Amino acid sequence: MAQKSAASLNPETHLLLDQPLLRLPHEVLRKVFKSSQKYVEQDSKKISDLAREAASKANNGASPDASLAAINTMITRMQGLKRKMETQHEEEKLVHSQLRKRTTHLNDLYSLTSLLDDGYGKWSKVRLDRLLVDYMLRNGYSESAKRLAHEKDIEGLVDINVFLQCWSIEESLRQKSTVECLAWCQDNKNALKKIKSTLEFELRLQQYIELVRSRKLSEAVIYARRHLSGNFDSHKDDFHRASCMLAFPPERPGPYKDLYAESRWDHLVKTFVTTHHNLYNIPQGPLLHVALSAGLSALKTPSCHSTLPSSRSNTASSVTSLCPICSTELNDLAIHVPYGHHTTSWVEHDLVVLPNGRVYGTRRLEDLASKLGLAAGKVKDPVTAEEWDSEEVRKVFIS
Amino acid sequence: MDAIEKELDRLVGKANLSNSLKDIDGCLELLMAARATIEADSSTAGATLSSLETQLKAGFDQTNDSLKEVYTGLNKYGKALDKKFKPVSMSDYDVLSTHQPLINRAIGMHLLREGNFDIAETFIAEADLAATIPPTLESDFRDMYRIKEALRVRDLGPAIEWAANRREQLEARGSNLEFELHRLQYVVYLFGGGEDGPRKALEYSRREFLPFQQKYLTEISKLAGALLWREKMPNSPYAELLNSGAAWSAVADSFTSEFCSLLNLAAESPLYVAATAGAIALPTLLKMTSIMKEKKTEWTSRNELPVEIPLPDRYKFHSIFVCPVSKEQTTDLNPPMMIPCGHVLAKDSLQKLSRSGNRFKCPYCPADSLPKDAREIYL
DSSP states (O other): OHHHHHHBOOHHHHGGGGTHHHHHHHHHHHHHHHHHHHHHHHHHHHHHHHHHHHHHHHHTTOOHHHHHHHHHHHHHHHHHHHHHHHHHHHHHHHHHHHHHHHHHHHHHGGGOOBTTSHHHHHHHHHHHHHHHHHHHHHTTOHHHHHHHHHHTTOGGGSOHHHHHHHHHHHHHHHTTOOHHHHHHHHHTHHHHHHTTOOHHHHHHHHHHHHHHHTTOHHHHHHHIIIIIGGGTTTTHHHHHHHHHGGGSOTTSOGGGHHHHOTHHHHHHHHHHHHHHHHHTTOOSSOHHHHHHHHHHHHHOOGGGGOSSOOSSSOSSSTTSOOOTTTSHHHHHHHTTSOEEEOSSOBOOSSEEEOTTSBEEEHHHHHHHHHHHTOOTTEEEOTTTOOEEEGGGOEEOBOO | OHHHHHHHHHHHHTSSTHHHHHHHHHHHHHHHHHHHHHHHOGGGHHHHHHHHHHHHHHHHHHHHHHHHHHHHHHHHHHHHHHHHSOOOOOGGGOOOTTOHHHHHHHHHHHHHHTTOHHHHHHHHHHTTOTTTSOTTHHHHHHHHHHHHHHHHTTOOHHHHHHHHHTHHHHHHTTOOHHHHHHHHHHHHHHHHSGGGHHHHHHHHHHHHSGGGTTTTHHHHHHHHHHHHHGGGGGGSTTHHHHOHHHHHHHHHHHHHHHHHHHTTOOSSOHHHHHHHHHHHHHHHHHHHHHHHHHTTOOSTTSSEEEEEOOOOGGGOOSOBOBOTTTOOBOOSSSOEEEOTTSBEEEHHHHHHHHTTTOOEEOSSSSOEEOGGGOEEOBO
């Protein structure tokens, strides 16, 4: 009964980890919509103005050629709008098809009822591949991510483009260039304003600091006037400190050491990434971390980092398979997580203890003895390979 | 999910930019038509342009209406998402963010073991992993996949060669893989070798079964018997040998498992098992965290999870002993102790029960014993 409930699959809660799959495309669609709306607003206003102007001129005796020229200008503008909208529509269609694939993939889980289904294993493999691609993209292993996504045919289930763009901006910041990030801020101006992001101010401040660092003081002042003073009210302290640092060259930074610090660039990278992920409604860290943190703990037992060889789930004999936490891949990593909590013992049936104190299930010892072709009445310890007479084996009771 | 799909249908069906694009095309046609009219009769310029202005305004209003439909569609989709998925903060469960090199290594090894050698190569280069992955792992796994591929096309040769080279190691583990491979080869000759089959099988058995004679005597005589029964196989006691599809996959599984074990690795990708167990565990952990947050406690700082995660048996590996007295799991520092009556307690509990080495009663049975007679056992 316990086993039955432990194996039952509840898709509703099981999909918690997967909601970014549907949320990110939603944010991309909203962005597409916002841009389209902006294009239509700008161009329709311009074209309407042109039309009004042309009409009034024509009615006041302008030449037909002038009218035709005005119409041609409007047509060019209109065609421009059409092209921009077509590009947006293409992206929209792409995201729609991604969403379709994703809902289908998530829906597949609803046709399964048990964690022991083969189908669940397959589904979970796809999920792992998704998590791996996500992890690779967030850490800038872009080629690996692209290859894995391509080879496993899950390109519709991962967000390569969004993360590639994010990574390239991160890299430019690490190269101490603010241009790309500022352009991104410009692209997302309204959204950033809505969440009261200070990213753009921080970038501008950094630009200013770099001017001060290279002692281009008058340029720095002009830059501050143009780009920082607008935010005076919300950043009074920063503004004051930024002005005062003019008097302190980088060799003698005095109280402005923090502003001159190289680590400000790392801070900018972090701020950008946090802001970016917030905007796209995606988790700050890779979901692989979340899945592994939980999974390692759930699987880990006190035996996994014990100095004593466990009687079960080792590689010493063919009658057991190795515990994943004890396998080289995860063993060091799992040191850092707590082990699972258990309220009841979980042991083999008909336990016996050998003279060396090691405990095994009777069936397993019999299996091994027959596979090894031991003489009748002999048993062998599967781990230490010591051999005993069956009489030396005694029963042990664990409830 | 149905609600989300319905909203997605709306987005794909009509709440998209295609309608706005049609409206824009309409406006473009208006402009073209106006130009044609003026070109045909320049005296109409004033009137044409005036009406164009009005028509364009209507056209743009239409475009905006179409856009509004997209907006509504997106909002509805967003609401369906929110309804389906309560927003959760996952960052609470990330205790691994400072261990990127170890995670990278686990992924690198996973890709190799899954046979994704090209991706593994790219990843190992990008993440600069070469120094942390066992140097022979790739060639080992290439070997494994070469042999498995041979098995897939029903060629036992490479697997038999591999097993023969490791006979001692395999025997010490109590593995009968090598014999199983030979046995299958014999059956293949016997039933797949046509007219010549029985002769080939007989020759093969004479040549290869000798080292196994002692250990697998009954099996071997059964196989020899099959030689006589060949024609009437479906009704014979050897019928099970005919079911070779299952035999092939069993041999392949057993090969994979032995191969990984000899490398001291688990047979199934640990990364896969752990990520899957994690997904199974998360709902329980999320529930727990929300409770713990109210009580303002943290779980990551402890060495044991505060809540039990129900996992299917296939995700359980080591034996677990929970002391019936203290309800704690035993560890190296607090190991399980067996008292003379055969019952088991944690060492700490034993010491508490007996108080300064005095005789105490077993919590399970009437027997009483001295703590010095208890002995440590290893699960």
